[in-house]
Amino acid sequence: MVHWSNTAHVSYPKTRPGKPTVLKAPVHADFRTAKREGVLQVAAEFVNTAVRRHNVAASYDLATPNLRRGYTRKAWATQAIPVQPYPLDYARYELKGSFTDSVWLQVAVFPDRSHKTVPAAVFDLTLKPSTEGGARRWLVDSWAPAGYTGMPSGILGSDRGPLATSNVKYSSALSNVWLLVPISGFMIGLAILVGIGVRGWWRGNRALKNYRSHSL
Numbered sequence: 626m627v628h629w630s631n632t633a634h635v636s637y638p639k640t641r642p643g644k645p646t647v648l649k650a651p652v653h654a655d656f657r658t659a660k661r662e663g664v665l666q667v668a669a670e671f672v673n674t675a676v677r678r679h680n681v682a683a684s685y686d687l688a689t690p691n692l693r694r695g696y697t698r699k700a701w702a703t704q705a706i707p708v709q710p711y712p713l714d715y716a717r718y719e720l721k722g723s724f725t726d727s728v729w730l731q732v733a734v735f736p737d738r739s740h741k742t743v744p745a746a747v748f749d750l751t752l753k754p755s756t757e758g759g760a761r762r763w764l765v766d767s768w769a770p771a772g773y774t775g776m777p778s779g780i781l782g783s784d785r786g787p788l789a790t791s792n793v794k795y796s797s798a799l800s801n802v803w804l805l806v807p808i809s810g811f812m813i814g815l816a817i818l819v820g821i822g823v824r825g826w827w828r829g830n831r832a833l834k835n836y837r838s839h840s841l
Contacts, residue, residue: 653724667687672716685702712739730749747770750767
């Protein structure tokens, strides 16, 4: 038996002075309360202005101080804001989390008619409550691309600027005629295989008849 002992000098870091910071887990809350407080209307207004880049100045009051940090109202109105733009036609949302101090939505945006080549995208939208001015209201705290494989199903809309499902129908850049190409190729290949099989059977059957006739 061989024992390899550790001869290195072991030193452990000292504990930092003061009480350790303990991160508290978010407390879940009923989304219906936030919905009654207009969280979806604020989200829709923000997407309709800041993200769409339409009347961007109106979105300044919809953002938290954290999101518009370093921006004056005048600078925010120049559209050079920390919010990724998107030429959307309409948006859908899915609730991912409702807590006492935040609401997390995933928002799918779809392009308008003049940007049909732009693919649909999904973003994470978080909102936080604010009591500035006395009344409690929700403000957008972040807007960032999401790693998402599905598409939200809820319609995101507002009273002043609805982002509802559009009647616009998008035609695929690839004609439907091209969809027949792989089907036609499969059918031709299948016909060739069947033809080869029938031909082999016919030759084998003919050879068998000739053999029987000569053997008689």
